[in-house]
Amino acid sequence: MNVLIKSATIVDPKSDFHNQTCDILIEKGIISQISEQIKNPSKVKEINLDNLHVSQGWFDSSVSFGEPGYEERETIANGLETAARSGFTDVAVNSNTNPVIDSYADISFLKGKAQGNPVNLYPIGALTKNSEGEDLAELFDMKNAGAIAYSDYQKPIRNPNLMKLALQYASNFGGLIYSFPQESKISGLGVMNENIMSTSLGLKGNPTLAEELQIVRDLFLLEYTGGKLHIPTISSAKSVELIRNAKSKKLDVSCSVAIHNLILTDDELKTFDTRFKVMPPLRTQSDCDALIDGLKDGTIDMVTSDHNPIDIEHKKIEFDYAMYGTIGLETAFGALHKVFTMKKTIDLLTKGRERFGIDLMPIAIGAKAKLTLFNPNENYQFNKGMILSTSKNAIFENYELKGKVYGVYSNNQMVLN
Numbered sequence: 001m002n003v004l005i006k007s008a009t010i011v012d013p014k015s016d017f018h019n020q021t022c023d024i025l026i027e028k029g030i031i032s033q034i035s036e037q038i039k040n041p042s043k044v045k046e047i048n049l050d051n052l053h054v055s056q057g058w059f060d061s062s063v064s065f066g067e068p069g070y071e072e073r074e075t076i077a078n079g080l081e082t083a084a085r086s087g088f089t090d091v092a093v094n095s096n097t098n099p100v101i102d103s104y105a106d107i108s109f110l111k112g113k114a115q116g117n118p119v120n121l122y123p124i125g126a127l128t129k130n131s132e133g134e135d136l137a138e139l140f141d142m143k144n145a146g147a148i149a150y151s152d153y154q155k156p157i158r159n160p161n162l163m164k165l166a167l168q169y170a171s172n173f174g175g176l177i178y179s180f181p182q183e184s185k186i187s188g189l190g191v192m193n194e195n196i197m198s199t200s201l202g203l204k205g206n207p208t209l210a211e212e213l214q215i216v217r218d219l220f221l222l223e224y225t226g227g228k229l230h231i232p233t234i235s236s237a238k239s240v241e242l243i244r245n246a247k248s249k250k251l252d253v254s255c256s257v258a259i260h261n262l263i264l265t266d267d268e269l270k271t272f273d274t275r276f277k278v279m280p281p282l283r284t285q286s287d288c289d290a291l292i293d294g295l296k297d298g299t300i301d302m303v304t305s306d307h308n309p310i311d312i313e314h315k316k317i318e319f320d321y322a323m324y325g326t327i328g329l330e331t332a333f334g335a336l337h338k339v340f341t342m343k344k345t346i347d348l349l350t351k352g353r354e355r356f357g358i359d360l361m362p363i364a365i366g367a368k369a370k371l372t373l374f375n376p377n378e379n380y381q382f383n384k385g386m387i388l389s390t391s392k393n394a395i396f397e398n399y400e401l402k403g404k405v406y407g408v409y410s411n412n413q414m415v416l417n
Contacts, residue, residue, distance in 0.1 A: 001412055002027045002044040008054040008373070010034075011346050014362040024054065026369045029412030034365055045414075049406050051377055053342075056361055057089025057370040057410055058349040060329065061256055062232055062304040064153065066390075068109070069098025074309040074390045076110070080119040082388040084415040086329040087349070087372040087405040089119055090358060095126040096153040102126035102137040107145035118413040122148045122356065127166060127177065131155055136166055139175055148356040149230065151178030154279050154324065156214055158184060160221060167227035176228045176356065179218045181239065182280070186210035191320055193266040193281045201269060203319065206281050208236035215239055219246045222253060230355065231255040233306055235280035237290030244299040254355050255299075257291050258306040259328060259335050260395050264288075272319045275395050278306075279324035292339065295348065302352035305332040309391030326395035330388055333374065334401025342376040345403070373406035373416070380404070 005024040010017045023038035024031060040046060063083070066073035074082075083091050093110060095101035101110060107123045114121035125142035129135050131152040139150055150170065157163045157179060166177050187210035192198050194205025215231060219242065222229045234240065234255050246253050260278060265285050268276045276282060294300040305328030314323040337345045349372075353360055361370040382401050387394055407416035 001414055003047055003409065003414055004038060004040055004044050005047045005054065008052045010363055011053055011055040011343065012363045014360070015364055017363060026409060029369055031363065031365055031367050031369050049373065049375070051375045052406070053374050053376055054363065055346045055372050056350045056363065057372050057408055058087045059090040059353050059358070060088050060305050060307065061092045061302055061352050062094060062306045063091040063329065064094045064096055064308045066097065066309060072311045076113045078390055080114060080117045080121065082329050083119045084408050085388055085405065085417050087333055087374060087408060088329060089370050089372065089408050089410040090122065090353065091119060092122045092124050092148060092356065094124050094153040095131065095151065100126045100131045102129055102131070104138060104141040104145040107142050107147050111146050118408060118410040118415050122358065124149045124151050126150065127152045127157065128162070133157055133159065133162070136162070136169065139170055140173055143173055143175060148358070149176040149178055151232070152180065154180055156180045156182045156184055160217055163218060164221050164225055167221060167225040167229065171225070171227040174228065176230055178230050178232055181211045181214045181231050181234060183210045183213040186213060191277065192269055193283045195266055195284060197266045197269065208238060208283065211236055211280060212238045212242060215242050219251065219253065222251050227252065229253045233258045233261065233280055233304065234300070235261045235283050235287060237287050240290050240294040240299055247299065254301040256302045256304045257295065257300050259303055259332055260326060262288055262291050262339060263335055264395065274315050274317070274319055274322035275326060275393055275397065277319060277322050277324055278326055278395065301355060303336065303348045305329050309389050310393045311391055315393045326393055327387070327389045327391060328395070330386060331382055331394065331396040331401060333405055334382065334403045335396055337376060337403040338401060369409050371409045373408065375404045375406065378404040
């Protein structure tokens with residue numbers, strides 16, 4: 001699709017046109033011209049939008065869609081449409097489906113369902129068979145099918161020897177191993193952060209200790225085995241400190257944080273609203289502050305929406321029995337931009353690809369066009385009518401957000417809201 005994007009401020013430090021307001025001509029998916037003013041060469045579609053900014057396409061390292069098996073929560077087609085309209089051109093998709101994505105055929109299924117879409121889907125294969133934590137799944141076969149990493153989504157590996165073997169085996173082919181940071185015997189039946197708030201509400205607490213003990217264990221295993229380790233969605237100040245120390249020792253470890261864990265605290269649970277029941281749980285303001293500092297100094301490598309659609313039957317029930325999870329693609333930009341500058345927000349939304357071996361696409365003449373279009377200055381209240389996902393469990397519903405996404409241009413296709 002040929003398009004002429006008019007008067008766009010380019011936000012891309014890797015581009016020669018960074019911070020410049022230019023026209024961008026895209027022909028057959030390739031950026032053919034970038035200039036202060038470009039005349040429409042052959043009546044191609046023109047894009048004129050208010051306060052238009054353009055960056056490299058955004059990437060999310062943890063997205064759940066449901067299909068196969070949980071289509072009532074989300075289908076791959078609608079999930080990718082939601083991602084595009086939320087500004088994402090690349091998403092790493094978790095294996096928490098039914099059946100679990102744990103084989104060559106399963107990875108091929110996901111890749112096939114996403115073929116021809118403007119959003120690139122990168123499957124994360126299960127680390128263990130059926131994500132049961134007993135035996136390693138077919139890691140090398142899944143790599144050959146297109147898996148970019150291995151994770152039992154939100155399920156900790158209880159057996160340290162199994163994690164040791166996973167790190168050793170995957171190091172033979174550069175595989176990236178996820179380890180969800182939670183010691184199950186410590187977290188027990190906790191449904192929220194263990195703190196004065198859990199006591200006052202009469203809900204069982206999940207202490208930060210559960211997260212930190214698992215991280216310590218896994219960092220020791222990583223130091224012993226070598227390999228590549230990714231710790232998803234950390235949530236405590238101590239976790240940031242532990243990973244900072246590990247990086248100072250040159251261990252090959254990366255980590256992410258969910259956007260809602262940067263902004264919201266366990267105070268939100270006063271009304272027992274299950275939209276705020278997430279894993280890891282919302283912690284304290286001091287934890288939020290430490291996580292933000294970890295992003296600023298590079299200890300935390302990337303942010304994620306940790307988008308996890310849950311159907312109403314499993315979400316709008318008694319708090320103890322509700323499933324964990326929130327949708328987050330639609331609100332990722334607007335929520336982050338409430339905390340960080342526009343430059344830092346875009347930096348965070350475009351980081352992470354290198355860890356998974358995904359190519360960067362700087363905005364340059366002759367480069368493949370993979371772009372996100374947005375207006376950083378529009379303030380609005382996110383409401384239910386703005387939810388694009390099939391499930392409606394949005395943790396930021398009714399919150400004031402900053403920044404509107406116009407859409408994406410990727411894979412020779414344009415998607416605009």
